[in-house]
Amino acid sequence: MSELSDFLQQRAQQGLLRRLIPAERRDKGLRYCQGEEPVIDFSSNDYLGFSHHPRIKAAMKEAIDRFGVGSSASRLLSGDLSIFHELEQKVSRLKKKEGALIFNSGYQANVGILSALYKKGDVFFSDKINHASIIDGMRLSGADFFRFRHNDIDHLEQLLKLKRADFKQALIITETIFSMDGDKPDLNRLVKLKEKYDCLLFVDEAHATGIFGRDGAGVVEELGLTEKVDFIMGTFSKALGSFGAYLAASAETVDYLINQSRGFIYSTALPPALIAADIAALSCLKDEPDRRRVLLANADYLRNRLKSIGLETLGESQIVPIVIGDSAKAVSISEELAKRRFWVCPIRPPTVPANSARLRVSLSYDHGRDTIDKFVEEINKLV
Numbered sequence: 001m002s003e004l005s006d007f008l009q010q011r012a013q014q015g016l017l018r019r020l021i022p023a024e025r026r027d028k029g030l031r032y033c034q035g036e037e038p039v040i041d042f043s044s045n046d047y048l049g050f051s052h053h054p055r056i057k058a059a060m061k062e063a064i065d066r067f068g069v070g071s072s073a074s075r076l077l078s079g080d081l082s083i084f085h086e087l088e089q090k091v092s093r094l095k096k097k098e099g100a101l102i103f104n105s106g107y108q109a110n111v112g113i114l115s116a117l118y119k120k121g122d123v124f125f126s127d128k129i130n131h132a133s134i135i136d137g138m139r140l141s142g143a144d145f146f147r148f149r150h151n152d153i154d155h156l157e158q159l160l161k162l163k164r165a166d167f168k169q170a171l172i173i174t175e176t177i178f179s180m181d182g183d184k185p186d187l188n189r190l191v192k193l194k195e196k197y198d199c200l201l202f203v204d205e206a207h208a209t210g211i212f213g214r215d216g217a218g219v220v221e222e223l224g225l226t227e228k229v230d231f232i233m234g235t236f237s238k239a240l241g242s243f244g245a246y247l248a249a250s251a252e253t254v255d256y257l258i259n260q261s262r263g264f265i266y267s268t269a270l271p272p273a274l275i276a277a278d279i280a281a282l283s284c285l286k287d288e289p290d291r292r293r294v295l296l297a298n299a300d301y302l303r304n305r306l307k308s309i310g311l312e313t314l315g316e317s318q319i320v321p322i323v324i325g326d327s328a329k330a331v332s333i334s335e336e337l338a339k340r341r342f343w344v345c346p347i348r349p350p351t352v353p354a355n356s357a358r359l360r361v362s363l364s365y366d367h368g369r370d371t372i373d374k375f376v377e378e379i380n381k382l383v
């Protein structure tokens, strides 16, 4: 298999080899590696600290005793349980959409939804930095797709003017909080364009669910655009602390996907205990709105502190990318930070544009102001 070893060698030479670095356990914003002091985990998506929330853990344990560990089949065979429908009702209520459908993961949702709803002769208009699962879903559908420059709505309009008329159905796709830049699209303008050019609008709220909006439903709720966005996808695997994903959309869309989405049809239903955890997480979201407020206030605080020591930050969310520029420098700062007990991953091209390597800090409710102050003090010594 010389092709494989050539590839791996080349990656290693370029300093781009991906490796797994296991911890013994994770808890309350910390990562514990064997024999070492725990490090502060600034790279997880456990934004609200729900992955170890006592109420959610208890709900999951109880569900194991009641339902066992697995679902035993796809929902269309014998895996369906009323607890799935209960979660779907809660999602559709939270998202104020007629229907909702649970998918096994966010990746599977995007691939399974986009490839089922669109086909050759249709077209997608997708933000350049949309998640890999969106790209894979578009590819698998067989439809054409055009990518507009990140958050560049003028560029999107140029593409719509040029290309829209050549296709049947058209879908505009964006994330509502971008995972690498921590920023938001101009959703109001996207809605105007979707109406003007006869498209539908799909949003991925993976990083916004649980954080934005009065009820924590996401950016669509925050902007009051629920009626205008046709497909609202999101996950339970980030702020909500466990696993699984959903689409909130029309009841007809849900019925269609149950019949046509291969990722939904041909995969065993999630373990019922996970569904119970997701239901408990939605209750916690309702009962503990302070978590998301504190988190966003702390993210603003971190941005301001970094700015005050002359560092450039991006975004407007709990994701705080610090632009370093040079890839090697980003890697070495990340390594030094690890020695000082901060776990912050460097994000390098081609994941981000050339010369914009960055350290991506994702904050959690578990990280207090004292932790943030200590981090700023340490990074100030390294840049």
Ligand SMILES: *Cc1c(COP(=O)(O)O)cnc(C)c1O
Pocket: 105, 106, 107, 108, 110, 131, 133, 175, 179, 204, 206, 207, 235, 236, 237, 244, 245
């Ligand atoms: C993480 C992520 C996904 C995938 O969700 P999983 O549940 O982890 O599979 C999809 N879209 C975006 C924008 C994400 O950040």
